[in-house]
Every structure is written in C-alpha cells, then in structure tokens.
Amino acid sequence: MVSSSAAVAGHDDHHHNPHLAHHFEDLQQQRESHALGMWLFLAQEFMFFGGMFGAYTIYRYFYPVGWMAGSQQLNVTIGAANTVVLLCSSFTMAMAVRAAQLGSKKGVIQQILLTMFFGSVFLVVKYFEYYEKFEHGLMPFSTLGLEFTNVVKEVPGAQLFFSFYFGMTGMHALHMVIGFGLFVWVIIHTLQGKVTPEKHSVVENMGLYWHFVDIVWIFLFPLLYLLGLNGEPVIGVHH
Amino acid sequence: MSSDGTLNYLNVTHGLKSWLLTLDHKRIGILYLIGVSMFFAVGGLFALLLRVELLTPEPWFIESDTYNKFFTLHGVVMTFFFLIPSIPAIFGNFLVPIMIGAKDMAFPKLNLFSWYVYMVGGFLGVGAIALGGVDTGWTFYTPYSSGYASSQVILAASAAFVAGFSSILTGLNFIVTIHKMRAPGMTWFRMPLFVWGHYATALIMILGTPVIAVTLLLLMLERGLGIGIFDPKLGGDPILFQHLFWFYSHPAVYIMLLPGMGVISEIISCFSRKPIFGYNFIAFSSLAIAILGFLVWGHHMFTSGQSVYTGVVFSLLTMAVAVPSAIKVFNWTATMFKGSVSFSAPMLYALGFIALFLVGGLTGVFLATLGLDIHVHDTYFVVAHFHFVMVGATVSAYLGALHFWWPKMTGRMYPQTPARVSALLTLFGFVLAFLPQFVLGYLGMPRRYHTYPDEFQLLHVFSTAGASVLGVGFLIPAIYLVWSLFFGKLAPANPWFAKGLEWDIQSPPTTFNFEETPIVKEEPYAYDGPLPDNSEEVLKAGENYGV
Amino acid sequence: MGHAASDEHGLHVSSVEFNLRILASLIFLTFLTYATASMDLGYFDTPVALLIAFGKTTLVILYFMHVRWGSDYVKILSVTGFVFLIFLFAFTLVDVGSRAPEQPWGKYTWPGAAHRTTMIPSVPVVTGHGEHDAHGDEHHAPSSTHSPGHHEDKEAPGSHAQGH
Numbered sequence: 036m037v038s039s040s041a042a043v044a045g046h047d048d049h050h051h052n053p054h055l056a057h058h059f060e061d062l063q064q065q066r067e068s069h070a071l072g073m074w075l076f077l078a079q080e081f082m083f084f085g086g087m088f089g090a091y092t093i094y095r096y097f098y099p100v101g102w103m104a105g106s107q108q109l110n111v112t113i114g115a116a117n118t119v120v121l122l123c124s125s126f127t128m129a130m131a132v133r134a135a136q137l138g139s140k141k142g143v144i145q146q147i148l149l150t151m152f153f154g155s156v157f158l159v160v161k162y163f164e165y166y167e168k169f170e171h172g173l174m175p176f177s178t179l180g181l182e183f184t185n186v187v188k189e190v191p192g193a194q195l196f197f198s199f200y201f202g203m204t205g206m207h208a209l210h211m212v213i214g215f216g217l218f219v220w221v222i223i224h225t226l227q228g229k230v231t232p233e234k235h236s237v238v239e240n241m242g243l244y245w246h247f248v249d250i251v252w253i254f255l256f257p258l259l260y261l262l263g264l265n266g267e268p269v270i271g272v273h274h
Numbered sequence: 275m276s277s278d279g280t281l282n283y284l285n286v287t288h289g290l291k292s293w294l295l296t297l298d299h300k301r302i303g304i305l306y307l308i309g310v311s312m313f314f315a316v317g318g319l320f321a322l323l324l325r326v327e328l329l330t331p332e333p334w335f336i337e338s339d340t341y342n343k344f345f346t347l348h349g350v351v352m353t354f355f356f357l358i359p360s361i362p363a364i365f366g367n368f369l370v371p372i373m374i375g376a377k378d379m380a381f382p383k384l385n386l387f388s389w390y391v392y393m394v395g396g397f398l399g400v401g402a403i404a405l406g407g408v409d410t411g412w413t414f415y416t417p418y419s420s421g422y423a424s425s426q427v428i429l430a431a432s433a434a435f436v437a438g439f440s441s442i443l444t445g446l447n448f449i450v451t452i453h454k455m456r457a458p459g460m461t462w463f464r465m466p467l468f469v470w471g472h473y474a475t476a477l478i479m480i481l482g483t484p485v486i487a488v489t490l491l492l493l494m495l496e497r498g499l500g501i502g503i504f505d506p507k508l509g510g511d512p513i514l515f516q517h518l519f520w521f522y523s524h525p526a527v528y529i530m531l532l533p534g535m536g537v538i539s540e541i542i543s544c545f546s547r548k549p550i551f552g553y554n555f556i557a558f559s560s561l562a563i564a565i566l567g568f569l570v571w572g573h574h575m576f577t578s579g580q581s582v583y584t585g586v587v588f589s590l591l592t593m594a595v596a597v598p599s600a601i602k603v604f605n606w607t608a609t610m611f612k613g614s615v616s617f618s619a620p621m622l623y624a625l626g627f628i629a630l631f632l633v634g635g636l637t638g639v640f641l642a643t644l645g646l647d648i649h650v651h652d653t654y655f656v657v658a659h660f661h662f663v664m665v666g667a668t669v670s671a672y673l674g675a676l677h678f679w680w681p682k683m684t685g686r687m688y689p690q691t692p693a694r695v696s697a698l699l700t701l702f703g704f705v706l707a708f709l710p711q712f713v714l715g716y717l718g719m720p721r722r723y724h725t726y727p728d729e730f731q732l733l734h735v736f737s738t739a740g741a742s743v744l745g746v747g748f749l750i751p752a753i754y755l756v757w758s759l760f761f762g763k764l765a766p767a768n769p770w771f772a773k774g775l776e777w778d779i780q781s782p783p784t785t786f787n788f789e790e791t792p793i794v795k796e797e798p799y800a801y802d803g804p805l806p807d808n809s810e811e812v813l814k815a816g817e818n819y820g821v
Numbered sequence: 822m823g824h825a826a827s828d829e830h831g832l833h834v835s836s837v838e839f840n841l842r843i844l845a846s847l848i849f850l851t852f853l854t855y856a857t858a859s860m861d862l863g864y865f866d867t868p869v870a871l872l873i874a875f876g877k878t879t880l881v882i883l884y885f886m887h888v889r890w891g892s893d894y895v896k897i898l899s900v901t902g903f904v905f906l907i908f909l910f911a912f913t914l915v916d917v918g919s920r921a922p923e924q925p926w927g928k929y930t931w932p933g934a935a936h937r938t939t940m941i942p943s944v945p946v947v948t949g950h951g952e953h954d955a956h957g958d959e960h961h962a963p964s965s966t967h968s969p970g971h972h973e974d975k976e977a978p979g980s981h982a983q984g985h
Contacts (some may be wrong), residue, residue: 058378058455060791067892068380068454075446075480076899081902083484088519089909090492090503093514093917101509111855118851126844129835129885168948177500195509198501202492239887246885253877256851257870261858265866364844453894517913567910572916581919584912 042148054234062233069236073243080210084251086215087206091258094192101192105200106263108187110164114260117160118252124153125249132242135235143225143238150245151217151218154211161208165201173197190269200259207255210248246269282685282782297382297642298785304366304683305389310364311752313355313396318748320348324644325707325741327337328734329725341724342409343425345404349412350430354437355396358526361533362479363392363444364471365675368683370448372776373466375457375794377786380450388443393589395437397400402429411722413523416504416515417520420496428497438483438490441529445479448472457775459794463557466774466798467550470557471536474564478525478532483566486522489515513579518570528567530664532560535602535673538624541678542606546613549799552605560597566595569623573642577615577651584643592642603628614804618770618819619693623674626701630666637712658708666704673700673751680755681765685782687819688758692750700747706740769819771812773800833890843884916957 051248052062059065095102134142168174170250172184175197222242226268230238263269283300293301297318324344327336336344354621371379379385389675402408409418419427452473456465492503493515504515535556543550572588599655606628615621641647650656661731677697681687712732715721719730726734768777775792776783805812854873862869883889888899 040870056382057786058376058380058382064454068450070891070895071453071898072384072450074895075449078898078902079446079480079484081484082481083488083825085902085906085909086485087492087520089906089913090514090518092910093511093913094509096914096917097511098509115851115883119848122844122847122851125847125881125885129840129843130837133837133840136832148850168696175501176682180501192509195502198503198508202495202501202503206491220694227973243886246881250878250881253881254871254874257854257858257867257874261854261870262867264434264855264858265861266683481901485909511917513916514913517909517916521909568905569912579920581916584916587915588912619901647861 054231058132066234066236069240070243072239073236077243077247080247084203084206087199088254088258091203094195094199098192098195100269101190101194103263104187104190104269105193105216106259106261107195107266107268108168108171108185108197109200109260109263110167110227111260111264113117113160113164117157118256120153120157120160121252124150124157125246127153128242128245131227132239133233135230135238136232138232140225140228140230143149143230144191144222147218147222147225154215158208158211161204168197168200170213174201176201187269205257207248207251210251214241214245214248217244279408280780281784282780283780283785286417286687286785293561294715295386297378297386299367299371299379299382299385300783300785300787302385302681303364304388306359306363306367306392309389309393309396310356310360313351313399314360316400317348317351317356318669318745320344320351322741322745324348325738327724328726329731330740331728331731333724338724339409340407342411342486342722343407345722346408346411346430347399350399350402350408350434352664353412353526354434355392357530357668358441359392360530360668360672361471361537362475362529363389363440363674365468365537365679366448366475366533367444368609369679369776370469370472371451371455372779372783372787373469373774374455374460375454375775375788375792376451376455377788377791380455381447384443385428385447388440388447391443392437392440395433395435395440397428398436399433402433404424405429413519414490414493415519416493416496416510416512417506419467420493420503421505421507428494431494435487435494436489438487441479442483445476445483448476449480450689452476457792457794463554464794464796464798466536467539467553467560468533468536468555470560471532471534471539474560475529475532477561477564478529478567482522482525482529485518486526489518489522492518513575516575516578516580517571520574521568524571524574525564525567527660527663528563530668532563534627534668534675535560537675537678538606538627539602540772540774541620541624541674542609543799543801544678544770545618545624546610546615547801547804548609548613549797549801550605551608551611552601553555555601555797556605560599562598563595566591566598570595570642573647576644576647589642589644595724596639596765603632603635618677619688619690619692619697620674620678620770622694622697622701623670623677625669626697626704627667627674629701630662630670630704630776634662634666637662650715652720653715654711654719657721658711660716661708661711666708673697676751676755678770679776680758681769681819682776682781682783684759684762685765686758686762687765687769688754688762690819692754696747698748699750700744703743703745703747707737707744708740710734710736710740769815771805771815773798833887835884835887837882843880846880847877850880 055062059068084148127146131143131146131150134146169181172182173182173187174181175194179181183194183197218241221230221237224237283298292303296302297306323336324341327334327341327344353787367379367385371377373479398551405426408423408425408427410423410425410427410430414427414431419431452465452469494504495501496505496510502510504510504512506512539550539556570588570592570598572584576585576589617625626732637655641650641656641659677688677693714730717730719726765781767780769781770777773796775794778792807813807816850873854870856868857869857873882899886899888895
C-alpha cells in the first residue's frame with residue numbers, strides 16, 4: 036500500500052480554526068464523528084437496559100399474577116403525570132438543541148434550565164413514590180433491614196416485581212442524575228462561548244442522551260404501571 | 275528507549291506526567307501494554323500454582339478453598355484483564371489509526387479515559403485478591419455467587435463491570451475512527467484485514483458488553499441489597515443468569531479471537547510475499563463471526579436445565595460458526611501455497627496460531643454436539659478446548675503481533691534466534707500442557723476439582739510439565755524484548771519489507787503519524803513475489819531480522 | 822414536515838411549532854395508552870401498550886433525535902440495538918416457553934411453573950399453591966395475565982378499581 040504523500044485540500048486551514056481538534060480534517064468530519072460516537076454509546080445503553088427488560092419479560096411470563104398484583108400497588112395517575120413531565124423535558128431539550136443550532140447562547144441555557152426543572156419535578160415525584168412504597172412495606176431490600184412485609188407478598192412473584200420496579204426505575208433515575216451532572220457541564224461549556232452554530236455537538240449529544248432516558252421511561256410506564264390497570268384487583272389494593 | 279536522534283512519539287516529551295496525561299493513541303497503546311503484561315503475569319502465576327498443586331491426586335500445598343480462589347482469580351484476571359483487552363487495546367490502539375492513515379483515534383481523551391477505567395477495574399480485581407479472594411469461578415454462577423459464597427464476589431464482579439466500560443469505550447472509538455478517519459483513497463476494501471477484525475470486535479464490545487454489565491449489576495444488587503433476581507428462594511431463575519451471562523461471554527470469545535485473526539492475516543501475507551487470498555471472504559467472515567457469535571450462547575447451558583428444543587437450535591447455530599472460521603483458515607493456507615515463505619519469529623507464531631486454532635475450533639464442534647456435550651460438559655475436555663482457542667490461538671496471535679510490530683513500536687530489533695526458539699517452545703509447551711487434558715476430560719475428570727483419582731495422575735503430570743515449558747516460553751520473550759529496548763539494533767522503517775501504511779512511516783512513528791495526510795492509491799497486500807535476494811539491503815535484513 | 826428548515830451547515834433545524842406538535846402527539850399517545858390499558862383487550866392488552874410505546878419511541882427518535890435527517894449509518898445504528906435485543910429475547914423466551922416440566926436429567930423445572938396454573942385467583946388472598954403442580958398443557962398458554970377463557974367469573978371490563 037505505497038502511498039504518495041500530498042497535501043489534501045483544506046489541510047493547512049485547520050490550524051487556524053479554534054473549534055477543530057488537531058486530528059480532524061474539517062468541522063464536518065468532527066461533527067459527524069461526535070454524533071456517531073454518541074449513537075454508539077446509546078446503542079450500548081440500549082443493550083444495558085435491554086438486559087433488564089429481558090429479565091423482566093421472563094419473570095412476567097413466570098408470574099403473571101404476581102406481576103399484576105405488584106403493578107396494582109403502583110399509582111397510575113402519578114405515573115402518567117410523571118410521563119407527561121418527562122415528555123415536556125424532552126421537548127425543552129429539543130428546543131435547547133434548536134437554540135444551539137441557531138447560535139443563541141441564552142436560548143440554550145434557558146432551555147436546559149427548563150429541562151432540568153422538569154427533570155427535578157420528575158425526580159421529586161419519584162422520591163415521594165418511593166417513600167410511599169417504603170411506608171407500605173414494599174421495599175424488598177432485606178439486607179438493609181427493609182423487609183418486604185406488604186400483604187401482597189402472599190402472591191408469588193409480587194416481591195420479584197418490586198425488585199424489578201426498583202431496579203429499573205432506580206437505574207433510570209440514576210441516568211437522570213448523571214444527566215443533571217452533564218447539564219451543568221454543558222451550561223458551563225455554553226457560558227464559555229464554546230457552543231456555536233458551527234460546533235454544538237456537546238448540546239446535540241446531551242439531547243440524544245436525554246431523549247434516550249425519556250425513551251426508557253416510555254417503555255417503563257406501560258410495563259410497570261399500566262399492566263395491572265385492567266385486571267381484577269388481586270390483593271391488598273389500598274389507594 | 276532513545277533512537278537515533280530523530281524526533282518520535284517516544285522521545286518528543288519526557289517524564290511520567292507526559293505519559294499519564296498523553297492523548298497519543300500510540301502512547302496509550304504502550305500504557306495498555308504495560309498494564310496488560312502485568313495482569314498476564316498475575317494470571318499466569320495463578321495458573322502455574324494450580325498446575326503445581328494438581329501434580330498429586332491429593333491436596334499438597336494449598337487448601338481446597340484456596341484452590342477455588344486461585345482458579346477463579348486465574349479466570350477473572352486472564353479473561354477480563356488480559357484476553358479481552360490484549361490485542362485490541364494494545365495493537366488496535368497503536369495500529370488502527372496508522373493503518374487507515376489517521377493522525378489519531380477519533381476520541382483521544384476517551385481513549386486515555388478508558389485506560390484509566392481499565393486500570394481501576396484491574397486494581398479492584400487485585401483488591402478482591404488482597405481482601406480474601408473469590409471462589410465462584412470466573413462465571414459467577416448464581417445462586418452460589420449471590421447467596422452462598424462468603425468471598426469478595428461484589429468486588430470481583432465490580433472489577434469485571436468496570437473493565438467492561440473500558441472495553442465499550444475502546445470499541446466505540448474504533449468504530450468511529452474506522453468510519454470517519456480514513457485517509458483519502460482508503461476505501462473499505464483497501465483496509466488491512468487487521469482493521470476489519472477490529473471493526474467486528476468493536477461491534478461485539480458495544481452490543482455485548484452492556485448486557486454482562488447489567489447482569490453483574492443485578493448480581494451485585496441481589497447480593498448487596500437482598501433483592502431476589504436470580505435467587506430460587508425468592509422465585510428467581512438461576513438459569514436466566516446464565517442466559518444473560520453467556521449472551522455476552524460467548525461473543526467475548528470472539529472479542530479475543532477476531533483481532534488475533536486480523537494479526538494472522540497481516541503476518542501470513544507478509545512472510546509469504548503474496549497478497550492475501552480471498553480478501554473479501556476474510557473481511558466478511560469476521561463480520562459473520564461477530565454476528566453469528568450472538569446466536570450461540572446456549573451451548574454453554576446444555577446441561578443447565580435449559581429446554582431441549584433450545585439446545586437443539588443452539589447446537590445447530592454453533593456448528594454454523596465453524597463455516598466462517600474455516601473460511602479464514604483455508605484462505606490463510608491458500609495464501610501460503612506457492613508463496614515464498616520465510617520462518618521469522620512472527621511467522622512461527624502465526625503458524626502456531628493456525629495449528630492450535632484448528633484443534634481448538636474442531637473440538638468446539640464436538641462440544642456443540644448436544645449428545646457429546648452431555649458427556650464432556652464441565653470436564654477437562656472443555657478446559658482444553660477453550661485453552662486451545664484462547665491461549666493457543668489468541669496468545670500466539672498476541673505474541674506474533676508483539677514480534678511483528680515491536681520494531682515499529684519501539685524502534686528496536688530483537689534477536690531472531692531466541693525469538694524463534696521461544697516460539698517453538700511455547701507451541702511445544704502448550705500442546706504438552708493441554709493435549710492430555712482432552713484425554714482427562716474424555717475419561718471424566720471434571721473441571722475445577724482439587725483432587726482426582728490416582729489413575730489420572732500421569733496425565734496431570736504431563737500437563738503440569740507442559741505448563742512449565744509454556745511458562746519458560748513466555749519468560750524468554752520478556753527477557754530479550756526488554757533487552758532489545760536498550761541494546762537492540764535500531765529498526766529501519768520497514769524491517770520485514772511489508773506492505774501497509776504503518777511501514778511507510780519511520781520507526782517509531784512521530785506523534786501525529788503522518789507529516790501530511792497520505793493518499794492511498796494501491797490495493798492492500800500488494801506483495802509481488804519473493805524479495806530480490808541479491809540486494810544489499812535484503813542480505814543485511816536476512817542477517818539481522820531473518821526475513 | 823413543512824416546518825423544517827436547514828441552517829447553512831446542512832443541519833436540520835426544527836421549528837418551535839413542529840417540536841410542539843411532536844410533544845402534543847406524545848402526550849396524546851400517553852393518554853391513549855392509559856385509555857387502552859383501562860379497557861379489557863384480552864390477549865392484546867400488552868401488545869397494544871407496547872405498540873403505542875414503540876410509536877412514541879419512533880416519534881422521539883425520528884424527530885427529537887433528528888434521525889429522520891441523519892446519515893444512513895445513524896439510521897442503521899438506531900435500530901441495531903433492537904435487532905440484537907431481539908436475539909436475547911427470542912432465545913430466552915423460546916427456552917422458558919419450551920422447558921419441559923420434567924427434564925430428562927431431573928425434576929428441575931422453572932420456578933414459576935407451579936404458580937402459572939393459577940391465573941387470576943378467585944379469592945383475594947393467594948395461598949397454598951403446593952397442590953398445583955406443573956401441568957404440561959398449561960405451559961403453552963400465552964403469557965397474558967388475564968386470558969378471558971380461563972375465568973368465566975371475571976367481571977366486566979372497567980369494574981376493577983385502582984382506588985378503594
């Protein structure tokens with residue numbers, strides 16, 4: 036593979052462009068690389084949650100009644116409201132990306148703060164939901180002294196349902212908290228003037244991450260909350 | 275590591291800080307080389323201790339509990355900290371950007387970050403050893419691992435979990451680099467097969483690794499918080515753990531193997547002085563192995579309680595993997611046919627790879643056969659099979675790569691004679707160590723057992739003898755390669771008269787690899803027959819490097 | 822998609838109204854899935870819920886994540902995860918669905934086997950499943966939690982209660 040070395044058009048220019056990293060030829064290559072990297076990262080996130088959804092599916096097959104009984108302990112209204120809140124945060128995130136594309140520094144920060152606001156509402160609601168589960172003895176963390184004492188444990192599989200409920204929503208919430216850390220970083224980045232119409236991969240990738248977190252919830256909502264809505268009450272429904 | 279005074283990536287800056295904060299993919303490759311070698315030594319030490327202990331049918335110098343911990347640590351360290359990162363993280367990092375004509379990986383900071391993540395994982399693993407060890411086997415099967423083992427399961431699982439992230443980030447970097455950073459003229463079908471191998475590997479790293487991450491996370495949650503995921507007492511299904519575990523861990527075998535196959539394609543073509551035979555077939559068989567590899571994990575579970583129907587499907591699909599594997603072996607053989615073959619050290623390792631992979635691959639077909647597997651499941655037959663593939667093949671490829679690109683990486687030549695001797699020694703030692711294990715397994719010796727009936731002793735002694743020879747075979751390169759750093763002859767840009775962009779630039783390369791972005795105009799592996807044996811350069815090379 | 826525009830770098834910029842319209846569709850689908858979940862659709866309860874979830878996901882991926890205007894490779898990547906996940910789901914489900922109550926090498930069966938035979942219990946407190954041993958014919962029942970055929974005494978749709 037003998038190759039002749041020759042200057043490629045535009046090669047010399049990029050030393051003058053502060054937005055271009057040394058190892059890229061031009062801004063387009065750089066932007067496409069960042070987008071591709073983020074999508075690959077999301078593919079792995081997808082498989083990560085996918086493993087958990089797979090386990091969920093198997094156990095739901097094993098314990099249809101237990102799953103129903105467990106689901107009926109959840110508050111669907113709160114779950115639906117939280118879904119809407121998270122969708123709104125996705126919308127403001129899309130608006131932040133738009134602001135970045137149009138070069139509005141102020142718009143980016145405003146929209147990200149709004150996104151963080153909706154995200155916080157979601158997490159606060161989640162906190163109260165968790166607390167309610169704690170009060171009703173629905174936390175299956177035996178090594179922490181939190182025994183699963185609710186009467187629903189008589190139904191085989193209900194305790195497993197709550198293992199998955201906390202595992203999946205907990206992992207989702209953790210991703211949101213990580214997202215908050217990234218938001219702060221993106222805001223600092225924006226304030227430093229590093230986000231321009233030519234180079235805003237940071238905001239775009241942040242958006243992709245946040246939308247992904249939203250998608251996870253889009254699946255969690257029907258699979259955890261709506262499941263028990265239509266069956267007969269199995270046991271111990273107390274809302 | 276000074277060179278002849280010209281500036282290169284090694285001497286451009288000095289000091290520990292310049293290494294620990296480097297963004298240069300070549301330096302990061304060297305950092306990985308140091309880390310991986312360290313863990314290889316640790317894992318090898320445990321292997322040797324196990325083999326020595328197995329010299330006698332009864333325990334003689336370690337307790338059974340200790341024995342369990344030793345084989346677990348051998349497995350965890352070798353799998354997660356040596357085999358998986360070895361070729362991709364060292365040679366992939368070093369060579370993929372150069373081979374496609376790029377200045378660096380697409381994400382240099384992420385690249386360095388993944389090395390730190392790897393080292394943190396490694397130290398968690400070492401921490402697990404220091405705090406008492408783990409005795410579950412590297413597979414962490416539930417419910418023993420989640421409910422009963424009283425050892426450092428969480429620490430060891432988190433070590434594998436963290437190392438997984440390093441692997442994901444490395445894979446992500448490869449794919450973006452290969453897609454977006456190729457030099458003008460470097461079309462997909464002009465890429466060296468080494469790069470194709472790494473592309474396929476990276477796919478597995480990204481799509482498989484997160485599944486084991488979540489599996490180990492669930493295991494840690496179950497153990498740490500007492501929630502029931504895989505615990506039958508709470509209604510969980512331990513077989514589900516095996517499904518999720520092997521969904522990654524079987525493709526992980528191809529993470530170990532595919533980059534090695536890429537190495538072999540480079541070496542065979544170079545030392546046969548012929549273009550690789552069936553380039554497209556080799557390239558696509560890498561992708562085929564990567565994708566088929568995701569459909570066969572159930573062959574680890576034929577006796578686990580998995581349904582028989584599923585077993586039949588997995589059995590058939592597993593045999594299908596033999597097809598792309600065989601395509602590669604046939605193509606390498608055809609490349610050598612009527613070639614001008616020379617037996618330099620890298621070529622000896624490559625030939626060893628083919629021989630050992632052949633045995634390892636074919637015994638894999640035995641094990642894929644549902645009925646036979648019931649007989650030899652969890653015996654030394656399985657141990658021998660996967661060591662043929664993972665040690666015989668992958669480590670041969672690893673050492674072959676080390677010997678092939680060492681002049682490029684360090685700018686120094688190593689002495690040929692000890693290199694050839696050690697290549698033959700490892701082959702001999704390996705066969706002596708693991709061939710008897712096929713027999714042992716067939717006769718019914720279960721894996722992971724500390725004691726065994728007296729009639730197995732002779733075969734175990736053979737195996738230990740082979741392991742000792744293998745150990746010596748690994749030690750010799752360590753000595754002369756380190757020696758060569760200080761006293762070796764300076765390497766020319768292209769000591770093997772090989773083709774490929776990495777051989778067009780100086781040894782060692784400069785920080786950004788290329789003065790100017792190369793424009794690729796030739797097909798890959800444009801070897802044109804034997805070297806003219808009268809030229810002064812070639813005569814000198816034959817004397818010095820054994821071309 | 823007439824509200825779309827591109828900036829000078831060839832990137833797609835969605836208008837505010839367009840983004841709002843997507844948000845409205847997503848919220849509408851959320852209420853739709855709530856409504857369909859409240860109805861008794863028999864076997865189709867979960868499939869319909871999942872279908873709506875996939876619909877919402879598609880909207881988010883295509884329009885919020887800009888895949889509709891992205892490169893071919895990003896389009897492929899955005900479905901790759903689904904494809905490989907199908908491998909995982911397909912084989913594990915085939916396994917648990919076809920595990921015999923008694924394997925040739927022992928009596929081990931999957932843990933839920935004993936409980937699956939009881940679908941919706943007629944008494945509020947479910948206890949004493951010991952007598953329900955795994956019956957082979959029950960294993961191939963679909964995984965719907967409330968297949969109508971099993972429970973003639975089931976009440977009319979909507980008569981369940983989330984809050985009492």
